[in-house]
Each structure stands twice: as C-alpha cells, then as structure tokens.
Amino acid sequence: MPNITVRGISNELHKALKAQAKSNGQSMEAEVRSILEKHVTPQTNPLVDLFWATRDIATEIPLEPRQVIPPRVDFSE
Known part of the structure; x- marks a missing residue:
C-alpha cells in the first residue's frame, strides 16, 4: 500500500x-x-446513476400526440 508524507x-x-x-x-x-x-x-449521485442507467428507455416509449389546449373562459362580464 502506498504511503505519503505531508510536511x-x-x-x-x-x-x-x-x-x-x-x-x-x-x-x-x-x-x-x-x-x-x-x-x-x-x-x-443516485439520481445521476439512475439517469445514465435509463437514458435509452425514453426513445422506446410511444408518446401520444399533443392536443390543443382549449381557450380560457372569459369571466370579465
């Protein structure tokens, strides 16, 4: 086993x-x-380890197409 000396x-x-x-x-x-x-x-870092272990999975998950958000209701009357 190596040794060091600090002076x-x-x-x-x-x-x-x-x-x-x-x-x-x-x-x-x-x-x-x-x-x-x-x-x-x-x-x-467990979160970094998890990211690196699962980084390729996201490419295999089918995503639903985005939907248009309906306009907001105007209550200003």
Missing part, C-alpha cells in the same frame, strides 16, 4: 486534526485517511 502543516492544523481524530475515536492517521477518502474519492 509543513501549521501547529494549529495539527492540533485541530488531533482533536478531530480524538472526537471521532480514531488515530490521526485514520482521520487523515478518512478525510482523503471523503474528499478525493469520486462520489456517486
């Missing part, structure tokens, strides 16, 4: 990361891994 982070960032890891009950390394996975791994 030059501020003391404030280090303290914040340490506190966040502690509040989540995990090590700083696990916290950084979690953050990277959340923000770097492509996220899927």
Whole structure:
C-alpha cells in the first residue's frame, strides 16, 4: 500500500486534526485517511446513476400526440 508524507502543516492544523481524530475515536492517521477518502474519492449521485442507467428507455416509449389546449373562459362580464 502506498504511503505519503505531508510536511509543513501549521501547529494549529495539527492540533485541530488531533482533536478531530480524538472526537471521532480514531488515530490521526485514520482521520487523515478518512478525510482523503471523503474528499478525493469520486462520489456517486443516485439520481445521476439512475439517469445514465435509463437514458435509452425514453426513445422506446410511444408518446401520444399533443392536443390543443382549449381557450380560457372569459369571466370579465
């Protein structure tokens, strides 16, 4: 498994990361891994997935011809 090293982070960032890891009950390394996975791994959207899975179906659905909408009733008398 590949490793990375991040240098030059501020003391404030280090303290914040340490506190966040502690509040989540995990090590700083696990916290950084979690953050990277959340923000770097492509996220899927169920609606987009549904669109791509069904995009060709619409061409097979027969559509009724459009009908002319009747004029509105005038109540201004």
